[in-house]
Amino acid sequence: MKPHLNLLPWKLRCQMLLRQRLWQWCVGWSALALGFAVLLGWRWHGLVRAQEHLSDWQRRASTVQAIDTRNESLRRQIATLTARLGRYGHLESEQIGFQLLATISQSSTFCAGNIQVQKMTFKHVQVADTTVAKDAAPNAKAPPMRDVRKLLLNGVAKDNLAIAQFVSSLRDSGVFQSVDLKSSLGNTVADVGSHTYHVECTF
Amino acid sequence: MSVAQRSMLSFLRSRTGWIGIDIGTHSLKLAQVESVGGQKQIAHALVIPLPAASHLTAESVRTGWLTRALRTALPCFRGRTAACGVSMSVTDFRSMNIPPGSRNERREMIAQELIDGGIATAEAIEFDFWDGNPKEENAAVNVLAVSKSFVTQVAEAIQGAGLNCRALDGSPFTLARSLELMNHDSVVSTPRAVLDWGHRVAHLAIVVDGLPAFSRVLKDCEVGPLVESIAQGLGLSLEDSCELLSTYGVPDPQGTHSEFSEIQELVVDMAAELFDQLTVEVDKTLQYLGSHRPELAPTELVLLGGGAAIRNAEAKLSQEFNLPVMRWQLPLRRMVGMTGRQPPVELFANAAALSDLGCEP
Numbered sequence A: 001m002k003p004h005l006n007l008l009p010w011k012l013r014c015q016m017l018l019r020q021r022l023w024q025w026c027v028g029w030s031a032l033a034l035g036f037a038v039l040l041g042w043r044w045h046g047l048v049r050a051q052e053h054l055s056d057w058q059r060r061a062s063t064v065q066a067i068d069t070r071n072e073s074l075r076r077q078i079a080t081l082t083a084r085l086g087r088y089g090h091l092e093s094e095q096i097g098f099q100l101l102a103t104i105s106q107s108s109t110f111c112a113g114n115i116q117v118q119k120m121t122f123k124h125v126q127v128a129d130t131t132v133a134k135d136a137a138p139n140a141k142a143p144p145m146r147d148v149r150k151l152l153l154n155g156v157a158k159d160n161l162a163i164a165q166f167v168s169s170l171r172d173s174g175v176f177q178s179v180d181l182k183s184s185l186g187n188t189v190a191d192v193g194s195h196t197y198h199v200e201c202t203f
Numbered sequence B: 001m002s003v004a005q006r007s008m009l010s011f012l013r014s015r016t017g018w019i020g021i022d023i024g025t026h027s028l029k030l031a032q033v034e035s036v037g038g039q040k041q042i043a044h045a046l047v048i049p050l051p052a053a054s055h056l057t058a059e060s061v062r063t064g065w066l067t068r069a070l071r072t073a074l075p076c077f078r079g080r081t082a083a084c085g086v087s088m089s090v091t092d093f094r095s096m097n098i099p100p101g102s103r104n105e106r107r108e109m110i111a112q113e114l115i116d117g118g119i120a121t122a123e124a125i126e127f128d129f130w131d132g133n134p135k136e137e138n139a140a141v142n143v144l145a146v147s148k149s150f151v152t153q154v155a156e157a158i159q160g161a162g163l164n165c166r167a168l169d170g171s172p173f174t175l176a177r178s179l180e181l182m183n184h185d186s187v188v189s190t191p192r193a194v195l196d197w198g199h200r201v202a203h204l205a206i207v208v209d210g211l212p213a214f215s216r217v218l219k220d221c222e223v224g225p226l227v228e229s230i231a232q233g234l235g236l237s238l239e240d241s242c243e244l245l246s247t248y249g250v251p252d253p254q255g256t257h258s259e260f261s262e263i264q265e266l267v268v269d270m271a272a273e274l275f276d277q278l279t280v281e282v283d284k285t286l287q288y289l290g291s292h293r294p295e296l297a298p299t300e301l302v303l304l305g306g307g308a309a310i311r312n313a314e315a316k317l318s319q320e321f322n323l324p325v326m327r328w329q330l331p332l333r334r335m336v337g338m339t340g341r342q343p344p345v346e347l348f349a350n351a352a353a354l355s356d357l358g359c360e361p
Helices: A010-092 A094-109 A130-135 A160-172 B003-013 B058-062 B065-076 B103-116 B148-160 B171-182 B224-234 B238-247 B261-292 B313-321 B345-358
Strands: A115-128 A145-157 A178-189 A192-202 B015-023 B027-036 B039-049 B081-086 B091-096 B125-131 B141-147 B164-169 B192-197 B202-208 B211-218 B301-304 B325-327
Touching: A010 B148, A010 B164, A094 A115, A094 A160, A115 A160, A145 A160, A160 A178, A160 A192, B015 B065, B015 B345, B027 B065, B027 B345, B039 B065, B039 B345, B058 B065, B058 B148, B065 B148, B081 B148, B081 B171, B081 B345, B103 B125, B103 B141, B125 B148, B141 B148, B141 B171, B148 B164, B164 B171, B164 B345, B171 B192, B171 B202, B171 B211, B171 B301, B171 B345, B202 B261, B211 B261, B224 B238, B224 B261, B238 B261, B261 B313, B301 B313, B301 B345, B313 B325
Parallel strands: B015 B081, B081 B164, B192 B301, B301 B325
Antiparallel strands: A115 A145, A145 A192, A178 A192, B015 B027, B027 B039, B091 B141, B125 B141, B192 B202, B202 B211
8 A cells, every 4th residue: 555644543443444354254155155045046946847857757658667567567477477387387298197197007006906096196395405405504594495396195005015015116117206105004994904005206 | 449449448447546535624525536547537526515513523523414424425436445534733743853663662652752742641642653754764753643532533424424444644645645646656756845725724745755754734824714805805605705716816927917807906915915924934944944954845836725726826826936836636537416616626636645545556
């Protein structure tokens, strides 16, 4: 500043300077707040517009979404049917059915008519995979399961010998993985002894 | 370069100073200086006559006339920063011989001197000082003191009008800057005299290198009594009396007989006592300077204030003082709030110099 005197009292000068600085800060902060408000408003406007666009696109995509949902449902149905087909489809093959009947019939022939198959049931069960379970650590989680098909045979026989021959014949046929005699109960009907058996064949 | 480009360049180069407020005993003068293309000019100027029964005292200012006057004037000016100056009649100017020391030490010594001199108590006055001769170590110190209650009231009145008063300058410095302003901000090393021929006080300052080297209030040389005596003698109002002085004034010593000669002769008769007294006071000052401080003998004198508006005054004074005398001049772009007669630009010298404080050097 150019040379000059200042006869203003020092206290008054300090007060004026303080007031001026406060005013300057006030103006600065107000401008900042205004800028922030403008920015906020602008962003808010953008958000509203984006939401409107989203709603519009959702409305436009509703038919496609319905088709997608239906496709998903159909895909699940197909998966179920495919699984069912994998499980039972091979049974639909007449050759397998005939092969089983032939095997059972052949095995019963070895018993010289001393055994009768009254009921034949096909069952599909899931059992723990013992091969994997043996390799796993003791504290490992539960072993994986695998699908096993079982043929349950119920009937009556003259004696235990006939049942043993029948079971042995089934094993020897090589069709089944294992043949287990689950039960054999002897009883008497009209003074004639007989045995009710229950055999489980895994294949 | 096209007109539009020139206008844009001119706008970019334009710099406006603060609002300069010169509080005189007779009127309030406001001016705002602007720099256009490196040339200073008064952008806006306004004179407000002091209301009747208003004085330059703390009690009078407290009544609110200053705040009201400034509020009415503010819409005509740009910005809200102001610099203020008060008449020499309300200040106490003196020279002191103070031992060398730091600025604070010298300030304390001056305060003690003022108290010992019986001016007032330390709490009642506000003062500032400057070296009479910066090149000399043990030179006298010039001190300007003013009543603290008065400057406080003035500052609060200015603040009450919505202005931020950055400085309350002393008259000697204002005169020195007004001289610089007239010379397009060029500092002249040769001593020059400035006479602020005011309504209630006549103040003479010798300016060297842009600083007031010598300052003196000339006793009984104010122009107010002349205005009042003309008004009384011719049955005019004070405004018409001022108009008569500026329009007809006194006869040109080198001039021929004119159609105004009769009125001019009448005025010069009434102003003879004033011109004589002024000549005596200025001669005394010049003689003192010639014998005690010859390096401050002025090469020319610049006239400003209400007395400078008297037509042919500079020619008459030049003849009396045997020294080139010229009026203070600066281009004036716009006089605001004036419907009739336009006041002379010399009236705004102090206000313009105060406004110039806000312009970058």
